[in-house]
Amino acid sequence: MAAAVAHRKHIGIPQQLAVVGFDDTNIATTIWPQLTTVQQPIKNMAIAAMDLLIEKIKADTLLDIKVKNNRVLDYLIVERESVWAPI
Numbered sequence: 001m002a003a004a005v006a007h008r009k010h011i012g013i014p015q016q017l018a019v020v021g022f023d024d025t026n027i028a029t030t031i032w033p034q035l036t037t038v039q040q041p042i043k044n045m046a047i048a049a050m051d052l053l054i055e056k057i058k059a060d061t062l063l064d065i066k067v068k069n070n071r072v073l074d075y076l077i078v079e080r081e082s083v084w085a086p087i
Contacts, residue, residue, distance in 0.1 A: 003031060003082065014084035024078055033081030041073050048073060 003019050011017050013033055021028055024039040048071045 001031075003033075003035065013082050018083040020083060028078075028080065036080045036083045037078050039076040039078050041075065044073050 002017075003013055006013055006017050006019070013019055019035060021035045021037040022040070024037040028035040028037045052069070052071065
């Protein structure tokens with residue numbers, strides 16, 4: 001983990017290095033400093049993936065259906081102690 005390497009090299013978080021993680025797992029709040037993370041909508045991602053699969057199956061059987069291959073879902077940035085606000 002980047003925070004562990006920074007600590008071993010005496011690099012201050014967030015004073016010298018901002019660290020941001022992904023998925024907002026439990027470890028984000030158990031390390032020091034607590035990790036700022038991007039929280040993804042896992043349930044909505046699974047639903048979107050299934051919808052895309054169903055559309056693809058239909059498109060393969062009905063040639064006139066176009067499948068939009070990308071989806072953009074909302075996310076949340078959970079700010080904690082591993083980033084420092086600019087002055």
